[in-house]
Amino acid sequence: MSLFSLIWFVSIPTQAHLLNMTRITLQQGPNQNIAMTVVIDLTRATGGGENYFQLAQSASPILQQPILDIAQRIQAASLITINGQGLRLNLVSVNLPQSLPKEDFTSSLAWPMSTFVFNAAIPVDLTPIETAIVKATFTSQFEFEEPIALSIQQTAQKRSLNRWLVRNQQSPSFDLYAPTTSLEESTPNVWSEYIWQGIIHILPKGWDHALFVLGLFLGARRIRDLLLWVTGFTLGHTVTLGLAAYGAIEVSPVIIEPIIALSIAWIAIENISQPATNNVQTSTWWRLGVVVIFGLMHGLGFALALKELGFPAQGFMSALISFNIGVELAQLTIIAIAFMVLGHWYKNKHWRARVVVPGSAIIACIAISLMVLHIY
Structure with a gap:
């Protein structure tokens, strides 16, 4: 319950009363x-x-x-x-x-x-x-x-x-x-520019988000589990990215960046500690819930990047959607590269011992170091 308590504590200052705004x-x-x-x-x-x-x-x-x-x-x-x-x-x-x-x-x-x-x-x-x-x-x-x-x-x-x-x-x-300007004239430029910005805010600028996706890849025992988790992560960060872009939520980087580092470490440590014989269905749905919650936090991180980039006065929604599409394309690229490099190990009996555990340990060490740097 400590994870959910932490998320609740952090979210308290961000709540907004939409009915009497x-x-x-x-x-x-x-x-x-x-x-x-x-x-x-x-x-x-x-x-x-x-x-x-x-x-x-x-x-x-x-x-x-x-x-x-x-x-x-x-x-x-x-x-x-x-x-x-x-x-x-x-x-x-x-x-x-x-x-x-x-x-x-x-x-x-x-x-x-x-x-x-x-x-x-x-x-x-x-x-x-x-x-x-x-x-x-x-x-x-x-x-x-x-x-x-x-x-x-x-x-x-x-x-x-x-x-x-x-x-x-x-x-x-x-x-x-x-x-x-007509929609036909403005939209293509907005879409192409913000799709590209979404991509580069993951590769190479958002390497912490890339580590999170790699952690999901290493923890997946089935392809459909990986797709389910990535979808949940997408839904989570899409919600808070949209709300933050509209100004409904505003959270300091001092709070968000350590939580994003915590989310990476959490996924990596869970990969290591999860018993190989654990019920696949139970662990899949537990992780989906965790990933959606952390996705909400990552969405606020993307919003910080968007705040620096800025939105056009016209075509706001096109820019928001296309930025998110760029983020998803970058995530899928990370997964595709991971499959190309490690795919031949995926069904190997030594997959966990030789890939998941050492890979997750490296990710956890990087994330914990990052979290300490953000806090201190």
Whole structure:
């Protein structure tokens, strides 16, 4: 149970409340302005459900001082820039959930959402130029419920950028005046580039992930077991890679990198300690569960690499999927090379003694050394 306890402990800071997350839309209007709509749960900001309910009963919430104070704090915490120049937000309207019963405000299972609308003029000296790079950061000056689902929209060309952020995390760049490109023009370049990036983040850059796959190869007694484990590993890292890419999960490398090293050592040591006569079916399903859990951790490691690489403002989903395809191609390449080098030993009676045990011992020593380096 120690493995599962460790994973649970590490995952606690990464949990996000998706049902009451803050939703913020930045939309370019026809009159060279930007409207910012903030849909948010004000339970914490108002000091509790009772206070929130009382404020919601006001016929003119925009005239209430507590609401004006909250609006000012949202303004101060919302750093919206175009080409590095900050925009000045002005409060336009406030809509509180007046029609909801009091029970919804005090219940831990309901999240009444309020809507604030702000407006900001695009500086005149920016309107004639060809690029207007929008970036947004929402700081800890206000208690935004996380994750923050941000959408930056250019209505005339029907372009948008959608991301999940946490407080103090800057959004990717979005060019308001970028020329429209068709899917046919943009997709091939995005796919080819990010498939290649996925490959090289395993071979040669991600040799720790490669060691994990080699450990799975050495521990497999049947080809179908190996395919099952690799599939489970893929599912695990795909989930957390996607969530982390959207900003729903953010974990420090200080935490993730030692856990990835631990996962490699765990698989290698398990290869050595597993009795040769152990029930194949039991060990297959046990390992599948372990591999899926470690896959979740490796996905966060891939996300760290993607954060350094960055995503294009357009074609985000294509980039994410193609990067993952590149990772899978690299994993399959590792397995194919391992079969070419060691395949003639696979059915040999000395396979375990001469290949699995010494190979796993080398992998375990490397992984433990790596884990110690990451910790200290």
